[in-house]
Amino acid sequence: MAALSEIVLELDRLLEPDAFSDYCPNGLQVEGRGEVQRIATGVSASSELFERALEANADLVLTHHGLFWTGDDVRVLGRHRERLRLLLAADVSLVAYHLPLDAHPTFGNNALIAKGIGGTLEAPFAAVAGRDIGWRARFDDDGVTASELTERLRALTGREPLAFAFGPERIRTIGIVSGGGARNVTDAIAAGLDAFITGEPAEWARAVARESAIHFIAAGHHATETFGVRALGDYLAELFGGEHTYIDIDNPV
Numbered sequence: 001m002a003a004l005s006e007i008v009l010e011l012d013r014l015l016e017p018d019a020f021s022d023y024c025p026n027g028l029q030v031e032g033r034g035e036v037q038r039i040a041t042g043v044s045a046s047s048e049l050f051e052r053a054l055e056a057n058a059d060l061v062l063t064h065h066g067l068f069w070t071g072d073d074v075r076v077l078g079r080h081r082e083r084l085r086l087l088l089a090a091d092v093s094l095v096a097y098h099l100p101l102d103a104h105p106t107f108g109n110n111a112l113i114a115k116g117i118g119g120t121l122e123a124p125f126a127a128v129a130g131r132d133i134g135w136r137a138r139f140d141d142d143g144v145t146a147s148e149l150t151e152r153l154r155a156l157t158g159r160e161p162l163a164f165a166f167g168p169e170r171i172r173t174i175g176i177v178s179g180g181g182a183r184n185v186t187d188a189i190a191a192g193l194d195a196f197i198t199g200e201p202a203e204w205a206r207a208v209a210r211e212s213a214i215h216f217i218a219a220g221h222h223a224t225e226t227f228g229v230r231a232l233g234d235y236l237a238e239l240f241g242g243e244h245t246y247i248d249i250d251n252p253v
Contacts, residue, residue: 001037001242004028004060004093010239011232014107015100021129022099023070030067030084032093036060036240041233042247043225045094047079049247050086056245059092062233064109064225066096101228102178103133107235109178110135112227113197117152118144119174125191126177126184134177134184136193143172146215149195157223159252164206167215171195178224185209185216199224200253222251 001007008028012018017026040058042049044065053061067083076084087094105111105121110133114121119137126134144152146165153161174195175188181198182205188196189212196214199221209216230246237244 001035001039001059001237002240004032004034004036007036007039007060007236007240008095010236011095011097014232015097015104017097017100020099020103020131020133024066024096024098025068026097026100027095028093029096030087030092030094032087033059033091036093036242038243038245039233039236040245040247041229042249043222043229043251044249045083045096046249047083047086048249050083050092052247052249053245054086054090054092056247058245061087061092061094062229062236063094063096064098064101064229066094066098097228097232099128099131099133101232102225103131104228105135107228107231108135109225109228110176112231113153113156113176113178113224114174116156116227117149122173125175126181126187134175134181134187136173136175136191139172139174143170143194145169146171146195149174149215150217153197153217153219157219157226159220159223161217161219162201163218164209164216166210166213167194168213171215179221182218185212185214189214197224221253 040053114137124132177184182202201218233244
C-alpha cells in the first residue's frame with residue numbers, strides 16, 4: 001500500500017489539523033510498523049475496536065475519537081494500558097482526527113450528513129475556537145417536512161432520531177454539527193435556520209427549540225460520526241492501492 005509516513009502526510013494535507021484548536025492531538029497518536037497494507041477504521045478508539053482491527057490484519061487504525069484528550073490522566077494504567085498494549089504488541093499504528101474531520105467539506109461528518117439527506121452545502125457554520133466545524137445546507141424547491149427529514153436521517157444513520165419539531169412547516173435551511181454539538185443550536189437560531197441536526201440531545205433542548213421556533217433533531221453521537229472515517233478509509237485504499245475495513249461497533253449513544 002504505502003509507507004505510514006506517506007499516509008499521515010496525505011491525511012494532514014487533506015484535513016489541515018494545525019488550523020484547529022482541539023481537545024486532543026490530531027494525526028498520528030501511536031506509531032507502529034513503517035509499511036501499511038491494510039487500514040481499519042472506526043468511530044472511537046477502544047480495546048474492542050483494536051482487537052477486531054487485529055483480527056482483520058490491519059496495520060493502521062484510523063478513528064475520529066482517539067486515545068488522548070485534554071484533562072485525562074496521563075499515566076498508562078488500567079484500560080489505557082490495555083489499549084496501548086494491544087497496538088504496541090502488534091506494531092499497529094493509530095491515527096485520529098477530531099474537529100478537522102467534522103469540518104471537512106468532502107470527508108467531514110457534517111458535509112456527508114448534509115449530502116446524505118439530500119441537502120446542498122451552503123457554507124461552514126458553528127465556530128469552535130475561531131474555526132467553523134459544522135455546515136449549513138439547503139433543501140431545493142419547497143423544502144421538506146420535519147417528518148420527511150427525520151425519515152431521511154433514520155435511513156441514513158440506521159437509528160431512530162429524537163426530534164423536537166417546533167420549526168416551520170417546510171424546512172429549507174439546516175445547520176449540522178455532529179456528535180456532542182447540542183449547544184450549537186444557538187448558532188442555528190442566530191442564523192435564522194429552520195432546523196438543527198446534531199448527535200446527542202440535551203435536557204434543555206426541547207424548551208430552546210420550542211421558544212425559538214426551530215426543529216432540533218438528535219440522531220446519535222456515534223451514528224452521526226461514522227461517515228468521515230469510512231470515507232477517509234475508502235479514499236486512502238483507492239489512492240494507495242490497499243485494503244480498508246470499516247469496523248462497526250454498536251453504540252446507542
